[in-house]
Amino acid sequence: MAPAPEAGGGEPGCRLYLITPPALEPARFADDLARALDAGDVAAVQLRLKDVGEDALRRAIDVLRPVAQSRDVAFLLNDRADLAVQQGCDGAHLGQTDGDHAQARKLLGPERMLGITCHASRHLAMEAGELGADYVAFGAFFPTATKQAEHRAEPEILEWWTEMFELPSVAIGGITAENCAPLVRAGADFLAVVGAVWNHPDGPAAGVRALNAAIAAA
Numbered sequence: 001m002a003p004a005p006e007a008g009g010g011e012p013g014c015r016l017y018l019i020t021p022p023a024l025e026p027a028r029f030a031d032d033l034a035r036a037l038d039a040g041d042v043a044a045v046q047l048r049l050k051d052v053g054e055d056a057l058r059r060a061i062d063v064l065r066p067v068a069q070s071r072d073v074a075f076l077l078n079d080r081a082d083l084a085v086q087q088g089c090d091g092a093h094l095g096q097t098d099g100d101h102a103q104a105r106k107l108l109g110p111e112r113m114l115g116i117t118c119h120a121s122r123h124l125a126m127e128a129g130e131l132g133a134d135y136v137a138f139g140a141f142f143p144t145a146t147k148q149a150e151h152r153a154e155p156e157i158l159e160w161w162t163e164m165f166e167l168p169s170v171a172i173g174g175i176t177a178e179n180c181a182p183l184v185r186a187g188a189d190f191l192a193v194v195g196a197v198w199n200h201p202d203g204p205a206a207g208v209r210a211l212n213a214a215i216a217a218a
């Protein structure tokens with residue numbers, strides 16, 4: 001999940017972080033995922049299936065992980081650091097109620113990534129940084145239909161974080177090609193999106209292209 005090199009050797013740029021749709025059939029979705037990843041620059045994919053049991057989750061990982069990893073795109077698992085390790089994922093994303101972050105850090109070891117949701121809290125972000133997170137995620141920046149988001153973040157938190165710390169930040173929540181520019185300019189290292197890609201009227205590949213273009217133009 002490397003940052004994008006900036007033309008001319010300046011500060012690294014912002015990259016796309018895809019999160020899977022809330023429900024999917026792995027074999028069918030594998031084709032959509034491949035098309036999306038082949039359409040442009042994507043740093044990471046997060047498998048986020050909240051409503052399936054462990055067996056189905058393992059099957060989905062087995063089908064989708066190679067699609068990402070074979071393209072040098074990091075594959076992270078939502079909510080489960082233990083399963084991320086067992087199933088060969090590149091990391092896990094944990095929220096504030098997703099167990100013990102320090103224990104997850106140990107489980108994941110130095111090779112695998114840990115991302116932590118920090119809502120709109122500077123305090124949570126500094127805590128996450130101290131315990132060794134690989135990125136902090138702020139959001140929701142815009143209204144989202146993907147989940148009931150209880151916190152609202154403003155671009156200022158990205159500016160503050162970027163000025164104070166080297167650790168990468170992820171912006172999430174209702175982000176589209178049309179509204180992402182202030183987040184990119186505020187210093188977000190990654191934009192995490194669901195709907196703007198998977199629900200794009202011209203298909204996921206068009207969604208990736210539109211976001212790549214919007215990031216480059218910001």
Ligand SMILES: Cc1ncc(COP(=O)(O)OP(=O)(O)O)c(N)n1
Binds near residue numbers: 019079096097138170
């Ligand atoms: C990159 C990224 N940021 C935030 C979240 C939200 O995580 P969480 O608060 O645990 O909520 P759920 O995704 O588990 O509903 C995320 N998944 N990814």
Ligand SMILES: Cc1nc(C(=O)O)sc1CCOP(=O)(O)O
Binds near residue numbers: 139149174193
């Ligand atoms: C999974 C998730 N977490 C959020 C947070 O604010 O922590 S918002 C969100 C949903 C992101 O989907 P979309 O790009 O469709 O808005």
Ligand SMILES: [Mg+2]
Binds near residue numbers: 093
């Ligand atoms: Mg969670």
